[in-house]
Amino acid sequence: MRAVLIDRFGEAPTVTDLPEPELPAGGAILQVRATGLCRSDWHAWLGHDATVSLPHVPGHELAATIAEIDPAVPGWQAGQRVIVPFVCACGECEQCLEGNQQVCTRQLQPGFDYWGSFAEYVAVPYAAVNLVALPDELGFDSAAALGCRFATAYRAVTAVGNVQPGEWLAVFGCGGVGLSVVMIAAAAGAQVIAVDTNPAALAMASRHGAGHTVLAGRAGDPAGPGDGTAEQIRQLTGGGAAVTMDAIGAESVVQTALASLRPRGRHVQLGLLPEPVRLDMSSLAFRELSWLGSHGMAAHDYPAMLELVRSGAVRPDELVTGVIGLDGVGQALAAMSGAAPACITVIHPGGEPG
Template identity: 60%
Template sequence: MRAIVVERYGVLPTVQEVAEPEVAAGGVVLKVESTGLCRSDWHGWQGHDSDIVLPHVPGHEVAGTIAAVGDGVQGWAVGDRVTTPFICACGECEQCLEGNHQVCPNQLQPGFNYWGSFAEYVALPFAAVNLVRLPEGMSFDTAAGLGCRFATSFRAVHQVGKVQAGEDVVVFGCGGVGLSAVMIAAALGARVVAVDTNPGALELARKYGAAEIVQAGPDAVEEIRALTGGGPRVTMDALGSNEIVQQALRVLRPRGRHLQVGLLPDGVRLDVSRVIGQELQWLGSHGMAAHTYPEMLGMVASGVLRPADLVTRVIGLDDVPAALDELSAGTPAGVTVIRPSGVLG
């Protein structure tokens, strides 16, 4: 099969012919119809993830059709249209039995722990607890973005942050995660302020429900305070930046909630005295379990959420190296989806 192969960190990967994955007991092999290009893939390519062993095939946001079914898998058949969270939980540990698949200590992540979905086929483990059947009418391109960016934002905003109607929510970083968060928070009735350096991303944020947009920079904190009457109830770092974290915590009202979703590979320094004195909450959020997808899919089916609108570019495997490299200079507006088949029409 054709796949994107990273042989050295930070050096552009290439398209190569590699062996197709074998189906394992309890798992399936998926024919990849669509897979998202995410900033997490860029972090992996740069060597920020200790789980990756070179040579490596990235890719963790995936939708497709089942091509092979392993021993012991029930209820799934070749040809079924599915997606999966990027965190493939074991389904048997203490956290999984409590429903917290997104923090399973035995989790496997395609594109990180093993070869991922920037390929024509990908293996998925623990099918019984991780496969999600696609609703009729949902495209593979839309579904590919659910497993990481959209589902991650849905859990962060709705399930972890518990955003309520009427609250001011400031989203820092309007890439795929941030734009998803803007759409979800607005759909929940929050008043959203979107912050980014990219004017195109800010215009998309306004399109997806942001009431206000702010150009990122040293004056952003005072502008946000003015727009929110003294500060928001909720902030979210959707990019992963020490500078963003400082601004997000400084701008919060007392007893405000900060959602950290963006990765911080270089760590971060916190003003703990402020966190204590203002009774601020720092809330980490990591993916979303497959069994919690129905509420999100229901809101998509009703039209309240429109993840299809976030997809702004569709490319083939040959375009991936250049698209990864673009992320070194910043996050392009919208969501990029890869179709490994190369059929882009």
């Protein structure tokens, strides 16, 4: 199969022929029809994730058809259209049994723990727990982000952040996950403020439900310290946002987001933070702020999100503004070292997804 291979962190990957993955016990082999290029893949390429060892095939959010499945897994057959959470849960640990598969203690993530979806085929472990049927009316391109960015945004808004109609929500970073947050939160009735350094990203956020936008910081830094972003948000909201979300992952964003909250506000961390951050714990205690992490979504929670997509209330397909082949992955990864692109880029490993 053709695949993108990283031989050295931070250097241009190559497109090469590799052996197709072997069928894991209880798992499936998927033919990748479309796979998203996510900032987490950029972190993997740069070596920020300790689970990644070289050589490596990245990629973790995908829409596919089943090529082969363990006969012991009931209810599935070759040819079915599927998506999978980027957290492939075991289904048996304590967290899984409590319904928290997104924090499974034995999870395996394609593109991190093993070779991923920037390839014509990818293996999926624990298929009975992780396969999600893709409705016929949803195309592969629009479904590619449902396994990571859109699902992560959906759970962050509806479950972790518990964003209520009328509440002020400030979203920092309007790449794929940030724009997904904007779209979902606006559909839920929140008053959304989008924050980014990229005017094009803010324009796209406005088109998808942001009532206000704040152009902040400098290139590559969505909210530079002392740039006045927090003050603008406090003025817009009459005292601070009820919820802030860091959808890109930077210490300066964290600090600005916390400063943008009203007392008893909630901060949700979505973006990965390559380095530890310093927090003013006295401020968190004195103002009774909540710091919340959000990590994907379990497969059993997908039906509500898919129904929202099917209803037309949210349109993840409108966030896909770039389609490339495997040969374009290296350039696209390098471009992510600058400001977050105002789009979701989808890769077709084997040509047109159909």
